Amino acid sequence: MASVNGTIQLIRIVKQSGDGAHANVGSVCDPALADDPWVIDAQAPSYGPGASVGDKLPAISPRQGLIPQEYRQASKEELDLRIRAAKASLGDRVVVLGHFYQRDEVIKYADFVGDSFQLAQGVKTRPNAEAIVFCGVHFMAETADILSGPNQKVILPNLAAGCSMADMADLDSVLDCWEQLEEIYGTEPDADGRVPVIPVTYMNSSAALKAFCGEHGGIVCTSSNANVVMGWAYARGQRVLFFPDQHLGRNTGKAMGIPLEQMPMWDPKLPFGGNTTETLQQARVLLWHGYCSVHKRFSVEQIAFARARYPEVRVIVHPECTMEVVDAADESGSTDYIRKTIEAAPAGSIFAIGTEINLVQRLANDHPEHTIFCLDPVICPCSTMYRIHPSYIAWVLEGLERGEVLNRIEVPKETADFARIALERMLIAKPSTTSAA
Ligand code: SF4
Numbered sequence: 360m361a362s363v364n365g366t367i368q369l370i371r372i373v374k375q376s377g378d379g380a381h382a383n384v385g386s387v388c389d390p391a392l393a394d395d396p397w398v399i400d401a402q403a404p405s406y407g408p409g410a411s412v413g414d415k416l417p418a419i420s421p422r423q424g425l426i427p428q429e430y431r432q433a434s435k436e437e438l439d440l441r442i443r444a445a446k447a448s449l450g451d452r453v454v455v456l457g458h459f460y461q462r463d464e465v466i467k468y469a470d471f472v473g474d475s476f477q478l479a480q481g482v483k484t485r486p487n488a489e490a491i492v493f494c495g496v497h498f499m500a501e502t503a504d505i506l507s508g509p510n511q512k513v514i515l516p517n518l519a520a521g522c523s524m525a526d527m528a529d530l531d532s533v534l535d536c537w538e539q540l541e542e543i544y545g546t547e548p549d550a551d552g553r554v555p556v557i558p559v560t561y562m563n564s565s566a567a568l569k570a571f572c573g574e575h576g577g578i579v580c581t582s583s584n585a586n587v588v589m590g591w592a593y594a595r596g597q598r599v600l601f602f603p604d605q606h607l608g609r610n611t612g613k614a615m616g617i618p619l620e621q622m623p624m625w626d627p628k629l630p631f632g633g634n635t636t637e638t639l640q641q642a643r644v645l646l647w648h649g650y651c652s653v654h655k656r657f658s659v660e661q662i663a664f665a666r667a668r669y670p671e672v673r674v675i676v677h678p679e680c681t682m683e684v685v686d687a688a689d690e691s692g693s694t695d696y697i698r699k700t701i702e703a704a705p706a707g708s709i710f711a712i713g714t715e716i717n718l719v720q721r722l723a724n725d726h727p728e729h730t731i732f733c734l735d736p737v738i739c740p741c742s743t744m745y746r747i748h749p750s751y752i753a754w755v756l757e758g759l760e761r762g763e764v765l766n767r768i769e770v771p772k773e774t775a776d777f778a779r780i781a782l783e784r785m786l787i788a789k790p791s792t793t794s795a796a
Pocket of ligand 1: 653
């Protein structure tokens with residue numbers, strides 16, 4: 360089976376050739392996906408073609424300058440030779456990390472493949488690597504920088520690889536929200552010593568927000584440990600401010616028995632998040648108005664369609680999907696959970712998966728003993744993950760060979776110190792016996 364990018368390029372070739380007989384070889388959410396990333400980088404700032412193309416890009420988002428022509432014009436065979444040669448000459452001095460959602464054409468150069476936190480942890484196993492080339496998005500490179508050694512430099516091959524969900528919560532809006540919450544709840548703990556609000560940020564957030572949590576008694580969570588982290592928070596606070604992903608917050612709160620009416624949304628554009636004082640007084644989780652445009656595409660109708668086609672199908676979705684989709688699925692879990700569940704299943708199993716298409720297609724390729732398909736029939740990768748391309752990898756690796764560190768991601772020390780506190784709280788958080796409901 361072709362890679363996602365291979366299929367996208369095939370669609371382009373078929374369309375260009377005008378071969379109507381093969382025009383239905385597949386469908387993509389945006390035909391511009393077939394363009395090279397520097398074509399997109401040169402246009403007006405946007406997340407680029409793919410699932411988050413319609414999301415609003417913050418004005419301060421980093422821009423990627425044009426890389427030299429020799430990299431843009433090189434064939435994939437030449438890029439392959441140059442990347443492999445650069446990696447061989449740099450040896451242990453460099454480590455290349457590849458997120459699960461990267462295209463196969465990038466993953467093949469990765470020394471470690473995983474989710475954002477697994478990759479950041481992977482850095483610690485290579486203390487001698489002077490440079491970490493992070494094939495993922497901006498917040499992941501920041502986390503790697505926070506957790507890496509003082510002499511290690513983290514590189515993001517394309518600076519335009521952000522994350523639209525992470526960008527939906529910025530420090531100014533969260534500080535503004537915090538001020539309003541203090542006005543309503545005060546700052547004094549209750550008789551049990553629990554403070555009014557504990558801030559919890561999803562790993563998919565900027566270093567500045569992780570630092571905010573570290574400084575304000577809060578914590579970071581991943582999609583694998585959100586319930587443990589919420590338990591940690593309720594042992595110390597009366598309620599949780601959860602950002603930026605409303606869906607992970609709602610799905611986790613619901614699984615803990617918190618009624619929906621006690622999980623109001625906080626819209627940062629509105630006074631008191633668009634809530635009455637009474638609603639806020641009763642709130643147990645305040646859900647930031649953020650979402651992932653990749654996971655928002657999955658629907659209850661797609662699940663019904665998969666079940667009608669394969670009555671024995673197992674539907675597994677990521678908890679960044681809406682509550683309705685998570686409720687209609689058989690299981691929900693992180694990318695790592697999805698991967699391990701498929702590995703452990705008896706041969707001949709049928710899986711419909713609700714997560715990013717590159718991971719689903721790779722799982723299908725790696726497990727020919729099963730039938731595995733993406734719930735969404737349209738090929739629509741994460742726009743920003745898709746901005747990493749072998750040309751950028753060749754460019755940064757050959758830069759390192761010359762002693763030049765291109766596209767370094769460096770978190771200011773004070774921010775990194777507070778963010779590390781929030782990350783370390785997560786690492787030692789244990790399942791709690793405190794009830795959230
Ligand atoms: S899949 Fe969603 S959360 Fe992940 S990087 Fe892309 S936009 Fe961000």
